[in-house]
Amino acid sequence: MKKKLSIVDIANALNVSKTTISFILNGRAQEKRISAELVETVMKYVEEVGYKPNSLAKSLRTGKSNTIGLMVEDISNPFFASIARLIEERAYKNGYKIIYCSTDNDTQKTKELIDMFRDRHVDGYIISPPEGIEEDIESLTKDGMPVVLFDRHLPNVDTDFIEIDNLFSTYNATRHLIDQGFKNVAFVTFASNQTQMIDRVKGYQNAIEAAGLPVLIKEILFNQKEELIMNPLREFMIQNTNIDAILFGTNHIGTCGLKIMQEMGKNTPTDIAIISFDDYEVFELYSPPVTAIAQPIDEIADNVISVLLEKLDYHSASTKLKGVILKTNLKIRKSSIKASA
Structure with missing residues (x-):
């Protein structure tokens, strides 16, 4: 060689x-x-x-590698992939390249990935954090590394973060189903103590309790394998035959739910009305089209990279942390409209 x-x-x-x-x-x-x-x-x-x-040797000499570490739950997920693409485009125009990775919501894997990025001397971090990495994030910020969290934040860690109004988003979607006349509205989500998932559950509960309807929540352990999501979801739907509407907490669960619906011969909205968090093309192409809570992808990406670039600007004296909360858009389609309404 x-x-x-x-x-x-x-x-x-x-x-x-x-x-x-x-x-x-x-x-x-x-x-x-x-x-x-x-x-x-x-x-x-x-x-x-x-x-x-040698880029690593150069970064040691100059103190800059002109790279940014981007850590998301699953880079193949349409939501994260779309945001990552926009961040990469904006970063490149400002002289930075992006290194991607998926955490799979795994705490230990995330810790190891942070160590890898440290070894590569990335200039800043963009992270959608799993639970249990508070100390690792604090260690980065104490070392003066710019860190921007998005999609969720860590309540006990002071960082910049960008997220959406999760509580109102699910409240609004649940309210829509109630206004359509559905009486047994279920919420199916991943079991999680992450801030965004906690708020989504709260939004659903607030709307259901305000209407005096029964709370029907199914929490499923996060997994990349669809079958491990579909099995408990299938059991839940078989055991609760009175359900007339379901709000899915993520698009991953939403697509699994649609497959179970087809498998069981259930039609939407005739048998069960459907709304899913996170809009993307599959929901528009499905028959009938699926109502979805659309996150402002462009705004999220723009805010994330803008905040990080500001922190990376050595001439910037701004040390004030930013917490940005963005609004979503409930895209109402035929899957949530009651035929008699």
Whole structure:
């Protein structure tokens, strides 16, 4: 295997100090009063031998890697994928590249990924955090690393965060089903103590209790494997035959719910009305189209990267933390409209 050239190799070949070579390659030749002739000689040689600088070594010298670590629950999920794409586009225009990864909502995996990003000297972190990483986030902020959380936050950790009004979103969606005349409205969600999921449950409960209707909540353990979501959901629907409407707490559960509906021969909204959190194309193409709580993807991405870039600006004296709460849009489609309404 061919040995990768280093600054020392270039210095030895040209009989020039490695410090001088480093200044030239880092664009500091004029500052250090290095002659134009020497700069030309070095750059010509670098081009001839195809030298490429070690990005990690460069980050150690300059204190910047121009990379951002983006950690989400599941990068294949349409919600996170859409936000990640927009963040990447904006970051690139500002001279930064993004390193993606999925945490799978796994605390230990997230801790290991944070360590990996530390080793790579990323300049900032964008995280949709699982439970149990408070100490890791605090360690980052104590070390002066910019951290922006999104989709949810950690109540006992002081960080910038961007999220939506989860409580009102599910309250509003549940209220819509009640106004349509549905009496046994269930809420199916992932079992979680994360802030966004707690608020979604509260929103549903507030609307149901205000209407004097029975609370029907099914919490399912988070898993990437659909069958491990569908099995408990199937059992819940078989055991509760009186359910006439379901609000799904995430689009992942929502798509699983639609599959169970088809499997059981249930029609929507005739047999069971449906609303899902997080809108995307599948819900629009489904027959009938599915009512969904649409998150403001563009606004979320724009706020996340704007806040982080502000923190990364070494000339910015702003230390005030930002907590941004954005509104959602309930896109009403045929799956939640009662035929007689």
